[in-house]
Amino acid sequence: MTTHAKLSPSKAPRWRRCPGSVHEEAKYPEDRSGASAIDGTHSHTLLEKCIKELMSPFAFIGQTLKDDDGEFVVDQDRAERVEFAVNFVMQRRIEIDLASHVISEKRVDPAPLLGVDGLDGTIDIRIVGKDTIEVWDYKDGMSPVEPDSYQLEQYGFGAIADIPTSNREQYKTITLGVIQPKMRAKGMSGIAMVTISMDEFMSRAQKLVADAKATQDPNAPVVPGDEQCKYCRAKGGCSALTNAALEASGIAFANLDVATQAANQNANDLSDDKIREILEAAPLIRQMLEGVEAEALRRFEAGQPIAGLKLVRGRGSRAWTFPDDEMAEKLKKMGLPKDAVWETKLISPAKAEKVTWMKRDGTKKQLTDKQLKLMATDYIKKSDGKLTVVSSSDERPAVELNAASMFGAVETLPSWLS
Numbered sequence: 001m002t003t004h005a006k007l008s009p010s011k012a013p014r015w016r017r018c019p020g021s022v023h024e025e026a027k028y029p030e031d032r033s034g035a036s037a038i039d040g041t042h043s044h045t046l047l048e049k050c051i052k053e054l055m056s057p058f059a060f061i062g063q064t065l066k067d068d069d070g071e072f073v074v075d076q077d078r079a080e081r082v083e084f085a086v087n088f089v090m091q092r093r094i095e096i097d098l099a100s101h102v103i104s105e106k107r108v109d110p111a112p113l114l115g116v117d118g119l120d121g122t123i124d125i126r127i128v129g130k131d132t133i134e135v136w137d138y139k140d141g142m143s144p145v146e147p148d149s150y151q152l153e154q155y156g157f158g159a160i161a162d163i164p165t166s167n168r169e170q171y172k173t174i175t176l177g178v179i180q181p182k183m184r185a186k187g188m189s190g191i192a193m194v195t196i197s198m199d200e201f202m203s204r205a206q207k208l209v210a211d212a213k214a215t216q217d218p219n220a221p222v223v224p225g226d227e228q229c230k231y232c233r234a235k236g237g238c239s240a241l242t243n244a245a246l247e248a249s250g251i252a253f254a255n256l257d258v259a260t261q262a263a264n265q266n267a268n269d270l271s272d273d274k275i276r277e278i279l280e281a282a283p284l285i286r287q288m289l290e291g292v293e294a295e296a297l298r299r300f301e302a303g304q305p306i307a308g309l310k311l312v313r314g315r316g317s318r319a320w321t322f323p324d325d326e327m328a329e330k331l332k333k334m335g336l337p338k339d340a341v342w343e344t345k346l347i348s349p350a351k352a353e354k355v356t357w358m359k360r361d362g363t364k365k366q367l368t369d370k371q372l373k374l375m376a377t378d379y380i381k382k383s384d385g386k387l388t389v390v391s392s393s394d395e396r397p398a399v400e401l402n403a404a405s406m407f408g409a410v411e412t413l414p415s416w417l418s
Helices: 009-015 021-025 035-053 076-096 150-161 165-170 181-186 198-202 205-214 239-249 258-264 272-301 324-333 349-354 369-379
Strands: 064-067 070-073 101-108 121-128 132-138 173-179 191-197 356-358 364-366
Touching (some): 009 021, 009 150, 035 064, 035 076, 035 121, 035 132, 076 132, 076 173, 076 181, 121 150, 132 150, 150 173, 150 205, 173 198
Parallel strands (some): 132 173
Antiparallel strands (some): 064 070, 101 121, 121 132, 173 191
């Protein structure tokens, strides 16, 4: 597991919005890295190796690499994602200045510049030219990330602090950018960036310092919100989140009679405003419930039972005791016909896009870009997604169901209809 600073850039979206979260999270043990986080760490490891050794990620396919989250074998899919990042960084370096240099996985600390400790973090890619600094963050996820964010901003101050004081005046601009290879599957470029004048960027330092110092107050306020609560370890025991979620939905918290109040509200009798209030509060309510359930489980597992609750097991699943081939023989001996023992079905489009196979000469193969394009245009049909009600601020286009609004009123009928 990677060690993070107390006020790490990756947690800036949380502690800058909720200064009290730092003290609250300290009460809980560090979370173990999830599968997505581990996968992302492996991609960062391969990216760092390729940039430092000036090698293509395809040269590492089939090799076993190791990082803080364990060993992994480099496959075609990971190599392609990292190759996209490597190619972009090298091209970017040329566009900026042939004399510019690229630094990968560099630990930086804004303290010498801002005078506040605990803000250090590791920049994925830094490119330094004659008069500009670029900070790039590699993301392996499918949710778009804005480049002008608290996290990238903090990395930016770290990058500036890492430059000798006597040389800082030569830099006129700073670029914050995100490289997200998987976004190409959504028809996006996979690159998001913003360039800011150095004077404007430095004007943000005061706010960052104030936000950092606010977390040092033992009575720092807890400020719930969708963005800051999402990955907070303390959300399961956060009364501020609970109250905010229920208040936003219009459900009072008096007498702890939440369930009854919610059940007594007939959806057919709710006003439009009340429906909007409840649905807009849904993300906070879900986070509250997920956090409370996780906290209850943690207490039971730690030997701290909660009166009125108990720990049970779900239905679980069943599987054969023996390997498939051996089990098939046993079933056939019991009288089951072969075509009943084995069943096959066509793989899904998503699996077909990722499948790899070995040729007789030992080389690894997968569908080419041309074949993938053919498959996408001629072999795959996409159904409409399920209709879902969301906030009007959601980036997706609205679905028009009322056909009447598509036609204007006809003031005069044509003569042949009169």
